[in-house]
Amino acid sequence: MNTLDLGAIGNCNIAALIDPKGTVVWGCFPRLDGDAAFSALLNGGAAGEAAGDGQFSLELVDQLHSDQAYLANSAILQTTLYDHHGGVVEITDFAPRFALYERIYRPPMIVRRIRPVKGRPRIRVSVRPRFDNGRLKPEITRGSNHVRFVSPAQTLRLTTNAPVSYIVEERPFVLDRPIDMLLGSDESLQAGIESTARDLFERTLDHWRSWVRSLSIPFEWQEAVIRAAITLKLCNFEETGAIVAALTTSVPEAPETERNWDYRFCWLRDAYFVIHALNRLGVTRTMEDYLRYINDIVEEATEGELRPVYGITRDTSIDESIVPHLSGYRGFGPVRIGNQAHIQVQNDVYGSVVLASTHAFFDQRLTHPGNATLFEQLERLGNRAIAVFDKPDAGPWELRTIASVHTFSAVMCWAACDRLAKIARHIGQGDRATFWRREADRLHSIICERAWNAELGSFVSSFGGRxxxxxxxxxxxxxxLDAGDPRFAATVEAVARTLRIGDFLLRYAGEDDFGKPKTAFIICVFWYIDALAALERRQEARNLFETVLLRRNPLGLLSEDIDPRSGELWGNFPQTYSMVGLINCAMRLSRHWEEAF
Structure with a gap:
């Protein structure tokens, strides 16, 4: 049975998910949002499909058990397999990534290095990509040291020093020497297989460890923060600067539900929180790349109107469709490609873009600081925020048939005006600073009046609501709101009283288009922990944070949702929102370095 006890590898161009037995169960080519050539994760019990289709497995004959871990401070995953006869095999998986010729080399390639550790283990290699998101079985051609998987959609080439016939026939053989397998574009290697794989491994390991050394991490929970930071980086499509919400599509939020969405796109709201977290860690290059991505979006938004979500190349043609030939995660379909949220009205998006862009004006580390031209473009978004802050929208939870004037959307529109006032003052445009401060104050007053429920003694999720x-x-x-504002404390208490289940929080408790939510949204508990810390309930926040850390999967990763009763992870994986929450809480709650000695 599939679970989300998976490891993620990638290089900011492609990514793959690997299960505890060392099987690649998810992987898209030639980029993060591409064709799911390995789609077994979403093919749980599909009728008419052969066992093992859509995956890349290295089966140890008579396997007893396995264990798995990342090489420290890297995105390189090692899986160790043990058989009943004392045989041990080690698999090292990664996607090459390192500096080459003054740029980052990140080919659409997975490298698998397999070595015998003990005994005479026998392995069976099965490479079964399926193209057009699992629909097409490729034609197989072979050479002396490669196998080509050919279809009209795309071609992948596996280059290896293992016996090619055994791979094609999926026949077991004794692993009496190390072997290497490089799967990627249909291109010949320019050097030997073993030397190429070794060189790619050494350079990739050095790259990730150098990247980690540049992080500004807290004193406590360092391992958790480093793993979260690397995982966020894997969700960055570096070519354009876009940040996907997760690496998967259609892992359901709960069993027996149709809450199955494609998250391989860039939500401007989610991405703001990601770059804000990475900035706290000192990852300025990723932040600057993302700012270029949204600046291009702003440049194209001539009327100031923004979509909530874009493709990773700013594509707006990401209409949702169902893939009928995949049965879904554990058979819980449908499997969706594309996301219809891109046509929704979500008014918080204007604040998300302005908040992210504010870094360009105040962070002196950036090589491309904000200027008057960018400010003028952002003012168009501010004008749009003023126009829509009190208008109904789908809200941050993307309700499909229910529209309200959502408090969060209104507050983010206020944030756009507030930050524009600060930017204007910073760049010496006093008249514009006065204008935006006046508008921010006006929106603040209206929101406080219409989103505050005096009977409940709390802010509520929509204007005039309960x-x-x-x-x-x-x-x-x-x-x-200031942390000392009694309305903030009252609202935090009301949210916890209404939405908390065990150690986690629901997004909301009422029914939506698909009924009542069954699982908790993981980021919400991190927001709650942050709120507790702001209210000086620090020990309570630390205790809850420690408890939540225990719910990560064995490799330290989190998905979007969790069953608060069983602790089982659900939803798309790994989820950037969840990893952001972990980083933010650790940075806020950790003791300072000076306090530790």
Missing amino acids: DMDATLLLLHEVDF
């Missing part, structure tokens, strides 16, 4: 939602925990985080 329901709670977890985004209310962010009122202090975006500077809408």
